[in-house]
Amino acid sequence: MLRTNPAFLHFIEQFTAGNGGGEKVATRSFHTGAKLLHQGDTTSHVYIIREGITKCYIAEDNGKDYIFEFLGKGEITGELEGIGKEKCLCNIEAITPVTAYAVPLALFSWLLSNDLSFNKLLLEEMAIRIRNTCIRTSYQRLYPIEYALLRLLSLEAEQDIVIPKKDMADYLGITIRSFNRTLKELRAKNILDPQGLNIDLSKKQLEEILRRFEEL
Amino acid sequence: MLRTNPAFLHFIEQFTAGNGGGEKVATRSFHTGAKLLHQGDTTSHVYIIREGITKCYIAEDNGKDYIFEFLGKGEITGELEGIGKEKCLCNIEAITPVTAYAVPLALFSWLLSNDLSFNKLLLEEMAIRIRNTCIRTSYQRLYPIEYALLRLLSLEAEQDIVIPKKDMADYLGITIRSFNRTLKELRAKNILDPQGLNIDLSKKQLEEILRRFEEL
DNA sequence: TATTAAACGGGACAATTGTCCTACCCTGAA
DNA sequence: TTCAGGGTAGGACAATTGTCCCGTTTAATA
Numbered sequence: 001m002l003r004t005n006p007a008f009l010h011f012i013e014q015f016t017a018g019n020g021g022g023e024k025v026a027t028r029s030f031h032t033g034a035k036l037l038h039q040g041d042t043t044s045h046v047y048i049i050r051e052g053i054t055k056c057y058i059a060e061d062n063g064k065d066y067i068f069e070f071l072g073k074g075e076i077t078g079e080l081e082g083i084g085k086e087k088c089l090c091n092i093e094a095i096t097p098v099t100a101y102a103v104p105l106a107l108f109s110w111l112l113s114n115d116l117s118f119n120k121l122l123l124e125e126m127a128i129r130i131r132n133t134c135i136r137t138s139y140q141r142l143y144p145i146e147y148a149l150l151r152l153l154s155l156e157a158e159q160d161i162v163i164p165k166k167d168m169a170d171y172l173g174i175t176i177r178s179f180n181r182t183l184k185e186l187r188a189k190n191i192l193d194p195q196g197l198n199i200d201l202s203k204k205q206l207e208e209i210l211r212r213f214e215e216l
Numbered sequence: 217m218l219r220t221n222p223a224f225l226h227f228i229e230q231f232t233a234g235n236g237g238g239e240k241v242a243t244r245s246f247h248t249g250a251k252l253l254h255q256g257d258t259t260s261h262v263y264i265i266r267e268g269i270t271k272c273y274i275a276e277d278n279g280k281d282y283i284f285e286f287l288g289k290g291e292i293t294g295e296l297e298g299i300g301k302e303k304c305l306c307n308i309e310a311i312t313p314v315t316a317y318a319v320p321l322a323l324f325s326w327l328l329s330n331d332l333s334f335n336k337l338l339l340e341e342m343a344i345r346i347r348n349t350c351i352r353t354s355y356q357r358l359y360p361i362e363y364a365l366l367r368l369l370s371l372e373a374e375q376d377i378v379i380p381k382k383d384m385a386d387y388l389g390i391t392i393r394s395f396n397r398t399l400k401e402l403r404a405k406n407i408l409d410p411q412g413l414n415i416d417l418s419k420k421q422l423e424e425i426l427r428r429f430e431e432l
Numbered sequence: 433t434a435t436t437a438a439a440c441g442g443g444a445c446a447a448t449t450g451t452c453c454t455a456c457c458c459t460g461a462a
Numbered sequence: 463t464t465c466a467g468g469g470t471a472g473g474a475c476a477a478t479t480g481t482c483c484c485g486t487t488t489a490a491t492a
Binding site: 062128142 | 280305336345351355
């Protein structure tokens with residue numbers, strides 16, 4: 001759910017350090033709520049997150065948002081646009097204060113053409129994203145929300161982060177009302193009782209979920 | 217919906233032609249219903265489709281399938297597994313007779329490390345897939361199925377292909393019952409009347425959709 | 433402290449979608 | 463022709479999810 005990519009971060013740190021003082025790759029800061037990329041705009045930079053968490057989401061015409069992932073340390077954004085020369089698919093918005101390396105598109109292209117290790121890192125990152133997206137989409141579509149919600153709580157507890165409730169709902173593609181209702185039902189069913197659900201969770205996961213429950 | 221990639225096809229044709237008679241890249245045939253990749257298995261080859269159509273889907277434990285895309289001429293499969301050394305994420309199943317180039321994983325890796333144009337083609341393909349998946353997922357989740365169904369009909373007519381009804385339902389992530397019901401409702405609403413729906417479709421799209429309606 | 437606005441939780445009802453089941457229509461074999 | 467089996471359409475009901483709305487809590491400010 002919250003993706004990070006230490007290898008990518010390491011790469012860009014090394015690169016800027018060795019790059020004549022990093023004159024080409026600037027660092028930019030974004031306060032909570034600011035957008036690194038704005039859906040539909042063109043971008044002149046690819047960003048690699050140094051610190052902080054962003055949400056990556058599409059805002060539909062009917063006012064609803066769908067969050068694809070939360071991008072943290074070392075994650076890249078704007079790469080689709082850099083590769084395909086298209087307008088931004090998603091909004092990338094800081095949900096904590098964020099600092100990011102701003103890689104100009106020209107440099108990004110240059111790296112793609114000249115740096116095999118960069119290429120490889122990017123390819124791997126994209127493969128993982130496709131994989132995750134597929135798994136999640138299928139799961140969310142084919143199982144009751146109850147399950148997806150539990151899974152989300154577990155992930156959140158595991159990674160020890162707290163995502164605002166509205167964002168959790170947007171990640172699941174449901175309304176806050178449904179989110180609250182499902183939470184309540186889960187509580188009523190007492191998830192500590194393994195009989196209540198036919199989803200297999202480890203002891204650890206259950207504990208984490210319960211801890212997260214307290215806060216919601 | 218039905219993806220194709222002429223550039224990729226061209227690449228692999230050139231490559232096998234120039235490769236000492238193509239001894240490393242064999243061609244394999246699959247009859248309708250046969251699987252190029254089997255979810256959960258490991259694969260020793262990456263396939264590039266020369267002819268025919270496949271469906272790419274995840275089969276969940278509860279017996280439901282979710283189709284991500286239909287892959288046609290020039291599309292690659294098994295690349296995620298080739299990049300990440302993971303087990304197959306999806307099933308890739310022929311829905312028409314299929315012939316495909318079978319690229320051994322070792323060669324695939326070699327191409328990744330040594331052939332920049334191959335690298336670029338792959339990167340572009342993956343970028344497009346991510347883009348499509350995101351758009352579709354969000355749309356399907358955040359709008360009524362009615363809309364997604366219309367869109368699907370339009371695409372199908374545009375590309376002049378016919379997908380079995382069950383596969384269309386699986387692509388939308390709904391049951392056949394829902395599919396039929398929605399079809400009927402759309403007919404009742406008379407989509408030729410632009411007032412009936414608040415989705416904007418071109419004259420051409422409407423015609424195509426109607427033509428497709430006849431067949432269902 | 434009092435006041436107001438904004439955020440939150442949840443009740444009631446509507447709309448959507450899934451499940452189950454029956455009827456119908458094919459097709460091939462007796 | 464008749465019958466069984468497989469596939470398809472759709473009715474009836476249940477479950478899920480969304481929409482609308484109101485009462486409560488929280489937080490900020492006079």
